[in-house]
Amino acid sequence: MKKLVLSILGLLFISTSVMAQEVNIFSARHYDSDVQLYKKFTAKTGIKVNIVSGKDKALQKRIKEEGKDCKGDLYITADAGRLGAFQSQGMFQKGASSAGIKKVVPANFRSAYWTGIAKRARVIYYNPKTVNPSWNMTYEDLADPKYKGRVVIRQSNNVYNQSLVASLIKNNGAKNTETWAKGLVSNFARKAKGNDRAQILAVAAGEADWAVANTYYIALMLSGKKGPEQQAAAKKVKPFFPNQDGRGTHMNISGGGILKHAPNKANAIKLLEFLLTPEAQKHIVNNTFEYSMIDGVEPNKLISQFGLGFKQDLKTKVSSYGKLQAKALKIMTEAGWN
Ligand SMILES: [Fe+2]
Structure with missing residues (x-):
């Protein structure tokens, strides 16, 4: 009995210390492949990824209503227009263009508040x-x-x-x-x-x-x-x-921004940076058929067959x-x- 209680206490201790390393995503992207990608991130960093998925309107409403109590760190969605409009309501904080992100994402596909993760x-x-x-x-x-x-x-x-x-x-x-x-x-x-x-x-x-x-x-x-x-x-x-x-x-983007009251901002930046690695970008283009946000990752064959050399705006x-x-x-x- 004593042993059992001790081991339960031990587990509790471990789980609370692990829980401190987490990142909470509110995602309007409806791809199972994104979840696989978050698992890879966890395997690499030990940072647990919690996902709340839903439609944009519902997620945005929840984030606004919860205000300071919102545990969300990252809001991920499709369309720069959506990210920009949410930003103009003051829902993001600066930080989405870390040095690592700036290095790989062209300036026209990011702001201080959010960054593209696929084109x-x-x-x-x-x-x-x-x-x-x-x-x-x-x-x-x-x-x-x-x-x-x-x-x-x-x-x-x-x-x-x-x-x-x-x-x-x-x-x-x-x-x-x-x-x-x-x-x-x-x-x-x-x-x-x-x-x-x-x-x-x-x-x-x-x-x-x-x-x-x-x-x-x-x-x-x-x-x-x-x-x-x-x-x-x-x-x-x-x-x-x-x-x-x-x-x-x-051109448009799928992208993510760091929420105003993010409790795990540093982990959110780490996750964005991970999503912009060649490994993650390959996973994205081969599952969603979007274009890579970074140089050097070719689109899936079903897309590249239509030509790679087109001029993007x-x-x-x-x-x-x-x-x-x-x-x-x-x-x-x-x-x-x-
Ligand atoms: Fe779409």
Whole structure:
């Protein structure tokens, strides 16, 4: 009996001292592969990773409501617009650009409050049997009346679209973007609906010639993970990287920021730095089909087959997306983009 009590006390002691080494993640990324990555981090560092996963709105609400009592250290999500908007509400603290992070993440993909951990490109899809984009086709061209009734894109409430439109405002100004949005809406093949994959499917089915969606979705469909029908449809469609003659293709990020009341800030920085190692980046690109945030890690073959040498927009800071998100949504809804 005495022995048992002693060993329980011993276990309690060990577990409380281990518990001190932890990091709490609030994640809106819905990938099982992220969890595997956190396990690798724990194996390497001994730092336990606790994950609260959920949808962005719910997580953000919880973080705000809990205030100082929030145990979250890191908020991880997709889209720079989301990170930027949350930052503007004062929910992050500085620290996400440690020397280690600055060294590997280009300046346009991070701020003092958050950093990208993977890149995504939002591109144009087409059916090569029916249309052929000219090499210098742009997002701006999608508003050209010659594409009347031939374009599909998801709704204006989608944050990826809001970030894309924010980048247009940043580069072309609000007035030009208003005109563009009206032109685009009048080219819609149908009311905006569905997710990114639904746009690719619409092109495969001949409902439209042009769609806008992120690159990783076609890889996901081609991988067979979304079933044989979507796999077959994806084979009929090709991604096109727009704006090659100008600023480059619109880039966005998955990223993470250190929460204002983070109890384990140092561990949160360590985790971000780990996510940016070649080992972790390889794991990410091969599971989510995003692009690596750091140099020297090639995308998965399902993505690299479409070309590696495309020009990315490295000029437009992704931190501008959050700042212009509300303006973007206003322009979109006023143009009749449902
Ligand atoms: Fe997505």
